[in-house]
Amino acid sequence: xxxxxxxxxxxxxxxxxxxxxxxxxxxxxxxxxxxxxxxxxxxxxxxxxxxxxxxxxxxxxxxxxxxxxxxxxxxxxxxxxxxxxxxxxxxxxxxxxxxxxxxxxxxxxxxxxxxxxxxxx
Numbered sequence: 392x393x394x395x396x397x398x399x400x401x402x403x404x405x406x407x408x409x410x411x412x413x414x415x416x417x418x419x420x421x422x423x424x425x426x427x428x429x430x431x432x433x434x435x436x437x438x439x440x441x442x443x444x445x446x447x448x449x450x451x452x453x454x455x456x457x458x459x460x461x462x463x464x465x466x467x468x469x470x471x472x473x474x475x476x477x478x479x480x481x482x483x484x485x486x487x488x489x490x491x492x493x494x495x496x497x498x499x500x501x502x503x504x505x506x507x508x509x510x511x512x
Contacts, residue, residue, distance in 0.1 A: 393417040393492050393501050400484060400506030403476055407510070411471040413486030413503060418493040422466040425489075429482035429508075439484070442469060454480075476510045484508050 399411040415422055424443050430436040440460040441449045448460050459472040469486060483505040491498045 392494060393419055393488075393490055393499075395486050395488050395501050395503035397484065397486050397503040397506040400508045402509045402511065404512050405477060405510055407476050408472070408474045409476065409508060411473065411484055411486075411506060411508070413469045413471075413488075415467050415469075415488055415490065415501075419467075420491040420493055421498075423489045423491065423498055425460075425462070425466070425469040426487040427460060427469075427471045428485045428487055429480075430485070430505075431479075431482040434482075436485070440471060473508070476508075478510050480508060481510050482508060 394416050396414050399409060403409050424441060426441040427439040428436050429439050439451050439454055440458055442460045442462055444466045457475045462469045485505045486503045488501045489498050490501050
């Protein structure tokens with residue numbers, strides 16, 4: 392009933408930019424927090440950025456100053472603007488939402504399917 396779908400991944404040269412989107416749909420009461428995670432080959436999944444419905448944001452030190460997380464007013468779409476990309480940013484990027492569905496009296500964690508970002512010359 393609740394779905395998160397990432398889009399916007401692709402191949403970009405070092406120093407380039409990409410913008411990722413995470414769209415929430417389905418039977419949703421509220422979207423409270425959205426995180427962007429990434430997982431590179433052979434590495435653990437790591438938190439990249441997060442945003443709350445009130446607009447508070449957090450970033451990993453490795454992306455601070457280069458990435459920007461933002462949202463639409465309804466928190467139904469969250470964006471990750473990635474600038475000055477480096478090869479070490481190569482990973483599958485996942486959005487994760489802390490979302491209250493209509494059929495359960497508490498918020499739950501939902502994951503998108505991931506989108507590949509490759510930074511290479």
